[in-house]
Amino acid sequence: MSEPIDMDASKMEERKRIIAGRNKALGLVLLGLVVLFFAITIAKMGH
Amino acid sequence: MSTPEQAAAARQPADWRDFFALTKPRVMTLVIFTGLCGLLAAPGHINPVIGFATILCIAVGAGGAAALNQWWEADIDAGMKRTAKRPLPAGRMERESARDFGMALAGLSVLTMGLAAGWLCALILAGSIVYYALVYTVWLKPRTPQNIVIGGGAGAFPPMIGWVAVTGHITWMPVLLFLIIFMWTPPHFWALALFVKTDYAKVGIPMMPVVAGEKSTRRQIFAYSVLLLPLTLLPLFLPKADGGPGWIYGVSAGVLSTLFLLLAIRVGFRNRRDDDDTMKPEKQLFAFSVLYLFALFAALVADRWVPIIGGYL
Numbered sequence: 001m002s003e004p005i006d007m008d009a010s011k012m013e014e015r016k017r018i019i020a021g022r023n024k025a026l027g028l029v030l031l032g033l034v035v036l037f038f039a040i041t042i043a044k045m046g047h
Numbered sequence: 048m049s050t051p052e053q054a055a056a057a058r059q060p061a062d063w064r065d066f067f068a069l070t071k072p073r074v075m076t077l078v079i080f081t082g083l084c085g086l087l088a089a090p091g092h093i094n095p096v097i098g099f100a101t102i103l104c105i106a107v108g109a110g111g112a113a114a115l116n117q118w119w120e121a122d123i124d125a126g127m128k129r130t131a132k133r134p135l136p137a138g139r140m141e142r143e144s145a146r147d148f149g150m151a152l153a154g155l156s157v158l159t160m161g162l163a164a165g166w167l168c169a170l171i172l173a174g175s176i177v178y179y180a181l182v183y184t185v186w187l188k189p190r191t192p193q194n195i196v197i198g199g200g201a202g203a204f205p206p207m208i209g210w211v212a213v214t215g216h217i218t219w220m221p222v223l224l225f226l227i228i229f230m231w232t233p234p235h236f237w238a239l240a241l242f243v244k245t246d247y248a249k250v251g252i253p254m255m256p257v258v259a260g261e262k263s264t265r266r267q268i269f270a271y272s273v274l275l276l277p278l279t280l281l282p283l284f285l286p287k288a289d290g291g292p293g294w295i296y297g298v299s300a301g302v303l304s305t306l307f308l309l310l311a312i313r314v315g316f317r318n319r320r321d322d323d324d325t326m327k328p329e330k331q332l333f334a335f336s337v338l339y340l341f342a343l344f345a346a347l348v349a350d351r352w353v354p355i356i357g358g359y360l
Contacts, residue, residue: 036100
């Protein structure tokens with residue numbers, strides 16, 4: 001088993017902030033894809 | 048002492064901005080613009096949603112290719128001042144993350160393009176990604192000083208994709224648009240390479256001014272600019288039904304390409320006096336080359352839409 005990694009509080013906070021930012025960005029991208037594919041489907045149906 | 052695994056685990060994860068930076072957003076603006084112009088200038092009608100999806104796929108595909116380029120060239124980028132601060136050489140991201148991100152963007156863009164605009168567009172997009180990431184980055188760039196000439200083809204695909212999204216097939220006009228950007232790339236890039244001191248030589252990349260020398264580069268800038276002038280006028284000979292442009296494009300192309308050639312002549316036959324030379328003609332040619340491409344493609348769009356809008360007024 002690997003040793004526990006020393007990480008001070010500020011680094012831990014920074015890590016949490018970065019991961020939260022990535023999660024938000026990924027969420028927005030996925031939401032955008034859902035809207036895009038819905039819109040493409042509607043456009044194709046009307047074609 | 049920590050093991051490499053522990054060091055990697057202790058490093059902060061890459062920020063979303065680093066992933067965004069991998070897509071080379073500045074290069075993307077030109078790709079989006081030319082793709083949009085191809086789409087707007089093509090004869091026919093496209094559903095705005097499909098049009099938007101097409102442009103988005105072109106942009107995302109270009110971003111994926113850029114990420115794959117940086118994944119492959121991480122070691123080279125680390126050796127050059129201009130690129131050393133990119134996410135990979137700066138150590139803010141693991142190489143595999145860039146590779147996976149690039150592959151995901153490329154795959155997603157091609158698939159979405161196929162579903163939205165058709166599989167011919169998807170095929171051209173896939174071809175452009177492979178062309179940039181594989182043919183240019185992996186094969187040509189480290190091997191030949193003509194890398195930028197052939198590699199320029201990668202940036203020439205977007206207007207063709209935009210055009211084909213509307214018409215559904217490849218005709219002479221999108222091929223000519225491809226060739227115009229293809230022929231424009233060498234003088235544009237080499238003008239920059241003449242006045243920006245890069246360290247390509249240090250990392251073993253055979254860029255033209257380094258390998259063939261300044262004089263040969265200048266002559267080749269002139270040669271490509273000479274070819275560019277008649278090439279931009281060739282669309283005028285195409286029938287209107289195939290998207291052949293009219294006088295707005297014709298006058299604009301004639302004026303812009305003549306100015307481009309005049310600036311290229313100044314650069315092509317100039318002898319630099321000393322190392323303190325300010326390289327003003329080279330800087331002017333580079334600045335104009337950017338304006339030139341934007342103006343030429345804007346004129347192509349104006350040529351199609353001014354009569355239509357005029358008809359409504």
